[in-house]
Amino acid sequence: MDAEVIVVGGGPTGLMLACELRLAGVDVLVVERRGARVSAEARAGGMHARTMEVLDQRGMLEPFLAAGRPMQGAHFSALPLDLSGFATRYPYLLMLLQTKIELLLEERALELGVRLRRPVEVVGLRQDEAGVDVELDGGGWLRGEYVVGCDGGRSRVRKLAGVGFPGTGATLTALLGDVELAEPPAEPIFQERHDHGTIGVLSFEPGWFRVITTEYDRVAGRDEPVTLETLREACVKIAGTDFGMRRPRWLSRFGDAARQAERYRVGRVLLAGDAAHVHFPAGGQGLNLGVQDAVNLGWKLAATVRGWAPEGLLDSYHAERHPVGARVLHNTRAQSALSRPDAQTTALREVVGGLVGVEAVNDLLGGMVTALDVRYPMADGHRGAGDHPLIGVRMPDVDLLPLDGGAPERAFALLRAGRGVLLDLGALDGVHDGWADRVDLVRARCPARTWAIPGVGRVPAPGAVLIRPDGHIAWAARAQGDGDVRAALNAWFGVPAGVLTG
Ligand SMILES: Cc1cc2nc3c(=O)[nH]c(=O)nc-3n(C[C@H](O)[C@H](O)[C@H](O)COP(=O)(O)OP(=O)(O)OC[C@H]3O[C@@H](n4cnc5c(N)ncnc54)[C@H](O)[C@@H]3O)c2cc1C
Numbered sequence: 001m002d003a004e005v006i007v008v009g010g011g012p013t014g015l016m017l018a019c020e021l022r023l024a025g026v027d028v029l030v031v032e033r034r035g036a037r038v039s040a041e042a043r044a045g046g047m048h049a050r051t052m053e054v055l056d057q058r059g060m061l062e063p064f065l066a067a068g069r070p071m072q073g074a075h076f077s078a079l080p081l082d083l084s085g086f087a088t089r090y091p092y093l094l095m096l097l098q099t100k101i102e103l104l105l106e107e108r109a110l111e112l113g114v115r116l117r118r119p120v121e122v123v124g125l126r127q128d129e130a131g132v133d134v135e136l137d138g139g140g141w142l143r144g145e146y147v148v149g150c151d152g153g154r155s156r157v158r159k160l161a162g163v164g165f166p167g168t169g170a171t172l173t174a175l176l177g178d179v180e181l182a183e184p185p186a187e188p189i190f191q192e193r194h195d196h197g198t199i200g201v202l203s204f205e206p207g208w209f210r211v212i213t214t215e216y217d218r219v220a221g222r223d224e225p226v227t228l229e230t231l232r233e234a235c236v237k238i239a240g241t242d243f244g245m246r247r248p249r250w251l252s253r254f255g256d257a258a259r260q261a262e263r264y265r266v267g268r269v270l271l272a273g274d275a276a277h278v279h280f281p282a283g284g285q286g287l288n289l290g291v292q293d294a295v296n297l298g299w300k301l302a303a304t305v306r307g308w309a310p311e312g313l314l315d316s317y318h319a320e321r322h323p324v325g326a327r328v329l330h331n332t333r334a335q336s337a338l339s340r341p342d343a344q345t346t347a348l349r350e351v352v353g354g355l356v357g358v359e360a361v362n363d364l365l366g367g368m369v370t371a372l373d374v375r376y377p378m379a380d381g382h383r384g385a386g387d388h389p390l391i392g393v394r395m396p397d398v399d400l401l402p403l404d405g406g407a408p409e410r411a412f413a414l415l416r417a418g419r420g421v422l423l424d425l426g427a428l429d430g431v432h433d434g435w436a437d438r439v440d441l442v443r444a445r446c447p448a449r450t451w452a453i454p455g456v457g458r459v460p461a462p463g464a465v466l467i468r469p470d471g472h473i474a475w476a477a478r479a480q481g482d483g484d485v486r487a488a489l490n491a492w493f494g495v496p497a498g499v500l501t502g
Contacts, residue, residue, distance in 0.1 A: 052089075393453050
């Protein structure tokens with residue numbers, strides 16, 4: 001074996017996954033086609049709250065916060081959303097270019113001991129019962145126990161694994177230019193809808209702007225070149241001005257095709273990030289979705305490689321993340337439809353614009369776009385879940401007072417090592433040390449009487465919770481004697497080590 005896990009693609013998803021696997025002690029090799037990061041090609045321009053939270057859980061958020069700029073820029077089809085009331089430490093959008101995000105993730109991966117080979121392109125793949133071989137463009141093969149395709153929307157791994165990618169084709173043409181503007185708009189986030197399409201101008205860094213045009217009356221051919229002239233023409237056609245644009249750093253084109261892999265797992269091959277789903281970048285969700293796929297998959301794949309994964313754990317990756325991806329495809333389709341430049345859509349926008357002003361609607365859309373409201377369907381009994389309202393939601397970052405007299409701590413700090421956490425807030429009885437090699441038992445007091453959970457509301461603070469390494473609550477008890485924590489531990493963390501060895 002050349003590695004326990006081979007990750008194909010060193011974009012945000014592949015790098016985050018490699019960090020998660022390495023944290024769990026897995027030997028990971030990332031193979032990346034690009035020789036070096038092309039610093040001008042920064043697609044995503046920001047991170048949402050849940051992505052900041054998952055980085056915070058691992059103690060790796062600080063450099064991202066230091067490099068980025070908080071902004072109240074969340075929106076649904078350019079209708080502004082107010083995140084200030086959300087129960088998170090990060091109720092904003094962090095403006096940070098994708099190239100910088102990748103650089104910081106790569107630094108962290110290398111620190112953790114991830115091996116990165118570049119430039120290497122994967123061109124072939126075959127799997128058997130014991131592993132997967134990937135063929136490299138320069139000749140030769142690499143073998144891993146598992147291979148994860150994090151190789152973007154045109155994923156070679158997905159195609160080689162024979163996974164279908166159904167969905168809807170493009171209905172519009174969007175052009176993007178990172179340019180200097182002699183006469184920029186006054187607003188830092190400028191968005192307008194006109195008869196021929198929409199235009200957005202964002203000020204990212206001093207000296208240059210990102211201009212995005214969307215034309216609803218044509219679908220560009222795949223090989224049609226993008227030049228400063230085509231962007232200028234689109235701006236003039238839509239908004240009547242080109243803002244004095246010049247000196248492009250990067251020009252690109254994209255559409256609103258929305259497609260999703262039928263299966264996220266085929267035997268020993270898995271898919272994550274854009275390799276598993278592509279959609280219109282409305283609301284800036286793609287990179288976030290990929291990083292969160294990686295955090296869901298990482299510990300499950302590590303448990304499988306280490307040999308303690310309970311039955312079905314790896315398949316729960318598809319079961320949990322496919323619906324989350326489908327929801328993003330759905331909401332981005334709705335967002336692109338809501339921007340169409342016809343009279344009927346204008347009327348619809350006015351109605352929806354009014355609704356967004358209603359707190360409950362703002363919270364629903366905000367929870368969706370930030371992914372703070374993601375709740376995995378765990379309450380199916382067979383994983384010992386029970387019926388507590390916290391089951392499946394993300395653990396909120398509540399303050400805790402450890403019972404051993406240690407310093408006050410935030411809940412996220414308990415997840416630094418990427419292990420499970422059984423948090424006893426006074427209701428746990430019995431001894432549960434059979435899982436000590438995978439789960440930390442923490443006894444603490446929580447001063448908050450209720451926990452605010454996006455998408456659920458206020459829930460009385462529980463007496464105990466079992467938190468998975470990805471930060472989602474797998475089991476919760478109201479009071480002593482409530483529920484069966486051993487069943488939940490068995491269901492998510494496998495057979496206790498004592499039983500295994502004894
Ligand atoms: C214009 C635009 C704006 C966007 N804005 C946002 C935003 O604001 N917020 C947001 O969250 N998302 C945004 N996105 C989406 C975001 O860029 C993607 O969702 C994100 O890059 C996905 O990350 P990934 O790692 O899954 O795939 P990618 O970033 O595509 O990375 C895949 C990697 O795999 C490598 N690779 C490909 N094939 C092979 C192979 N055969 N062998 C080896 N390596 C290979 C590639 O070189 C690449 O490095 C935007 C996208 C666009 C187009």
